[in-house]
Amino acid sequence: xxxxxxxxxxxxxxxxxxxxxxxxxxxxxxxxxxxxxxxxxxxxxxxxxxxxxxxxxxxxxxxxxxxxxxxxxxxxxxxxxxxxxxxxxxxxxxxxxxxxxxxxxxxxxxxxxxxxxxxxxxxxxxxxxxxxxxxxxxxxxxxxxxxxxxxxxxxxxxxxxxxxxxxxxxxxxxxxxxxxxxxxxxxxxxxxxxxxxxxxxxxxxxxxxxxxxxxxxxxxxxxxxxxxxxxxxxxxxxxxxxxxxxxx
Amino acid sequence: xxxxxxxxxxxxxxxxxxxxxxxxxxxxxxxxxxxxxxxxxxxxxxxxxxxxxxxxxxxxxxxxxxxxxxxxxxxxxxxxxxxxxxxxxxxxxxxxxxxxxxxxxxxxxxxxxxxxxxxxxxxxxxxxxxxxxxxxxxxxxxxxxxxxxxxxxxxxxxxxxxxxxxxxxxxxxxxxxxxxxxxxxxxxxxxxxxxxxxxxxxxxxxxxxxxxxxxxxxxxxxxxxxxxxxxxxxxxxxxxxxxxxxxxxxxxxxxxxxxxxxxxxxxxxxxxxxxxxxxxxxxxxxxxxxxxxxxxxxxxxxxxxxx
Numbered sequence: 001x002x003x004x005x006x007x008x009x010x011x012x013x014x015x016x017x018x019x020x021x022x023x024x025x026x027x028x029x030x031x032x033x034x035x036x037x038x039x040x041x042x043x044x045x046x047x048x049x050x051x052x053x054x055x056x057x058x059x060x061x062x063x064x065x066x067x068x069x070x071x072x073x074x075x076x077x078x079x080x081x082x083x084x085x086x087x088x089x090x091x092x093x094x095x096x097x098x099x100x101x102x103x104x105x106x107x108x109x110x111x112x113x114x115x116x117x118x119x120x121x122x123x124x125x126x127x128x129x130x131x132x133x134x135x136x137x138x139x140x141x142x143x144x145x146x147x148x149x150x151x152x153x154x155x156x157x158x159x160x161x162x163x164x165x166x167x168x169x170x171x172x173x174x175x176x177x178x179x180x181x182x183x184x185x186x187x188x189x190x191x192x193x194x195x196x197x198x199x200x201x202x203x204x205x206x207x208x209x210x211x212x213x214x215x216x217x218x219x220x221x222x223x224x225x226x227x228x229x230x231x232x233x234x235x236x237x238x239x240x241x242x243x244x245x246x247x248x
Numbered sequence: 249x250x251x252x253x254x255x256x257x258x259x260x261x262x263x264x265x266x267x268x269x270x271x272x273x274x275x276x277x278x279x280x281x282x283x284x285x286x287x288x289x290x291x292x293x294x295x296x297x298x299x300x301x302x303x304x305x306x307x308x309x310x311x312x313x314x315x316x317x318x319x320x321x322x323x324x325x326x327x328x329x330x331x332x333x334x335x336x337x338x339x340x341x342x343x344x345x346x347x348x349x350x351x352x353x354x355x356x357x358x359x360x361x362x363x364x365x366x367x368x369x370x371x372x373x374x375x376x377x378x379x380x381x382x383x384x385x386x387x388x389x390x391x392x393x394x395x396x397x398x399x400x401x402x403x404x405x406x407x408x409x410x411x412x413x414x415x416x417x418x419x420x421x422x423x424x425x426x427x428x429x430x431x432x433x434x435x436x437x438x439x440x441x442x443x444x445x446x447x448x449x450x451x452x453x454x455x456x457x458x459x460x461x462x463x464x465x466x467x468x469x470x471x472x473x474x475x476x477x478x479x480x481x482x483x484x485x486x487x488x489x490x491x492x493x494x495x496x497x498x499x500x501x502x503x504x505x506x507x508x509x510x511x512x513x514x515x516x517x518x519x520x521x522x523x524x525x526x527x528x529x530x531x532x533x534x535x536x537x538x539x540x541x542x543x544x545x546x547x548x549x550x551x552x553x554x555x
Contacts, residue, residue, distance in 0.1 A: 051444050077446030089441045091434045102434050105427055106446040112455065113427040115419075121427065164445055 315468020386479025
């Protein structure tokens with residue numbers, strides 16, 4: 001299987017704190033690679049480095065065979081590296097549908113269009129409607145995004161991520177703050193997404209992780225201490241001690 | 249719907265002013281409305297930055313100055329063709345916006361306000377230093393630009409300003425609803441998300457900054473022809489402040505807000521200054537009341553809550 005996204009000895013330092021410590025990891029076509037670890041392990045820092053919100057101190061990031069280490073977040077997004085946020089990051093002042101349309105618009109022709117009304121942009125609307133349907137949100141939803149329930153906002157994040165027709169997805173705790181029944185639904189959504197996009201999944205919900213992931217890496221204090229199939233991780237003493245022991 | 253009706257009524261009312269003024273025998277009102285319409289054009293352009301993009305520029309009067317001085321200097325030097333003057337003013341405004349925007353837009357919040365203010369003041373002092381063109385005292389124009397006989401028609405300039413205002417109002421309204429406007433509006437709320445979706449927010453804002461600058465430059469050209477006088481005061485920071493007040497008074501991010509704000513501003517200035525020389529003593533508290541009680545500005549009263 002071909003490698004879509006990879007890091008090579010990636011490092012990030014905040015003062016004396018080594019937040020990302022020599023991390024080399026890859027994401028292959030068709031797989032879900034989960035990154036787990038206790039709070040403060042540096043998972044979100046790592047995702048921010050991947051998506052370009054944080055500059056790396058050393059090491060290299062490759063995406064689709066290209067070195068993207070020095071590219072801006074916008075360039076990486078434009079190249080097809082999509083992501084979601086642990087803390088919901090949407091446009092609350094716009095409607096649910098507009099949020100998704102905006103994401104679709106980013107990778108569907110130029111947005112330097114000044115006259116034609118975006119509401120009538122049928123190509124963008126079609127992509128947005130499809131993305132919504134796939135996540136299980138219905139059709140043309142004109143509620144302001146600010147008024148959605150937490151679960152709906154989490155689903156909206158996912159819909160926005162796939163409306164950009166990404167080549168790979170970084171999901172930063174998509175289940176954060178979700179109740180039990182909703183988490184089942186989201187797990188199904190993740191299983192479905194996996195069929196179309198390579199997923200780098202950060203998640204605390206171990207049921208979901210073991211159900212969806214093909215490979216799991218365990219991050220502790222910015223360092224990968226174990227990496228392997230779900231079975232291997234389950235059997236790995238170090239990984240259990242660091243994380244699974246307390247949570248699964 | 250209600251918003252469009254309100255806008256059409258306002259523009260129709262403006263159009264009727266010169267005719268009505270003849271009946272009442274006062275060309276004074278015509279001049280007043282002309283000034284308000286020019287202010288409205290400048291405020292519309294500033295609202296593209298403040299209301300649509302969330303960029304509070306405190307140096308927008310600089311572009312009024314560029315337009316006005318382009319017209320003033322050209323006419324003084326004998327170049328009176330309006331199309332030429334407009335083309336030069338648009339070019340210079342765009343250039344100034346591109347350079348200052350490329351620098352200012354790397355900053356945010358208060359820093360952005362201060363840096364735009366600084367650029368504005370830079371231009372103000374430049375105009376003051378133009379001793380060949382009136383320096384501090386300003387420059388009186390002995391003729392208007394030549395608009396192919398249009399200005400020789402009675403109220404020719406008035407209707408040129410009105411048509412420009414309505415045209416730009418239409419264009420900027422559409423821009424807000426187009427892909428470009430959507431990106432600006434979303435980036436105002438959550439720029440980080442827009443970046444990760446693949447939008448180079450800086451680039452969109454820079455283009456908005458240039459568009460806004462060019463429109464204000466056009467307003468400056470019109471201003472010079474209306475007043476037949478140009479002085480550095482047109483680009484002073486107080487003028488930039490007035491423009492922000494007009495936008496807030498009318499309603500930020502509302503299509504007709506700047507137009508309503510400009511009419512109200514000029515009207516209030518006129519009425520209040522006839523009561524007292526220190527009219528801003530009354531105007532200030534009034535502005536506070538409007539900001540406190542009509543959150544969307546005067547436009548929210550005229551148009552209803554959501555526009």
